[in-house]
Amino acid sequence: MLREWTRADTSVLLRVPSVDDDKYSRGVVGLRTGSAAYPGAAVLGVEAAWRAGAGYVLYTGEARDAVLAKRPETVARTEVGRTRVGAWVIGSGTDAEHRSADERAELDAILRGDAAVVVDAGALDLAGEGSAPTLLTPHAGEFAQLRARLGLDELDLSHEDDRTTAVVETARRLRATVLLKGARTVIAGPDHDPIVVGNAPSWLSTAGTGDVLAGVIGALVAADPGRPLAQSAAAAAWLHGHAAARASGAAHGAAGHPIVALDVADALPGAIGELLS
Incomplete structure (x- = not known):
């Protein structure tokens, strides 16, 4: 059965810090994202993780200078060190064809760890590898490529029933959670009924918003x-x-206006505050 996710469902999952919380207990997000060619993806993911309430953000990718210029609160280094990461985000703004041996070793270590991993964009070719709990976040084109690599049938993703069937099948094959991005985003875990999220305005379909989503999930x-x-x-x-x-400005049925991905990240604190009020 397909479950339509609601505002109320979201509100009860938002965690308000208590007086006993510190930066670690609020959640540590690690990101191995971005590259020399696409540093903006790292900036957007880091910004979104902070804006969505992370207590500590660790960045270990190749866009250190760009990340620190935007978010100096971020801990940026070339290795994880002793930091206990609660969730990883990998792949945004990277290209598997240009992956170095060092990058591959770092990604392998993350995927063999205990923390959940959000696998996006340039790391989706690693789906099914490692032992960490994983959440894949492909768009339609990446999803079709993933299914082809797995030897699964091509389906018409323009129909929600077929999209749902495909997401459920892929999640079960990989023993992972799959989030297929779209106007109506479909999510399925290997042992859970599928969920659909359909509250996004059409203005959201612009470059970089997927990088923001990955940071929010983290x-x-x-x-x-x-x-x-x-x-x-x-x-x-x-x-x-x-x-x-x-x-x-598209809330409550208004037509709204164009936005860029960073606008979405900047709007996250207000959106969270509204849900908690």
Whole structure:
């Protein structure tokens, strides 16, 4: 049965810090994202993780200077060190064809770890590898490539029933959670009923918003690592869509206006505050 995710579903999953929380207990997000060619993806993901409530953000990718110029609060280094990461985000703004041996070794270590991993864009070729709990976040083109690599049938993704069937089948094959981005985002875990999130305005379909979504997911997973990944992903997708509606002026049925990905990240704190009020 397909579950339509709601505002109320999202609200109950947002964790408000208590007086006993510190930066670590609020959630540590690690990002191995971005590259010399695409540093902006790293900036957007880091910004979104902070704006969605992470207590600590660790960045270990190749866009250190760009990340620190935008978010100096970020801890940026070439290795994880002793930091206990609650959730990783990998792949945004990277290209598997240009992956170095060092980068591959770092990604392998992350995928063999205990923390959940959000696998986006340039790391989707590693789906199914490692032992960490994983959440894949492809768009339609990447999803079709993933299914072809797995030897699964090509389906018409323009129909929601077929999209849902494909996401469920892929999640079960990989024993992972899959989030297929779109106007109506479909999410399924290997052992959970599928979820659809359909609150995003059409203005959200612009470059970089997927990088923002990956950062939001990382923050929500790190804040509550015991929750099923499908639920955290659905809450993140709903929050992402709601922030976009606020940023674009498209809330309450208004036509709205164009936005860029950073606008969505900037709107996250207000969107969270509204849900918690």
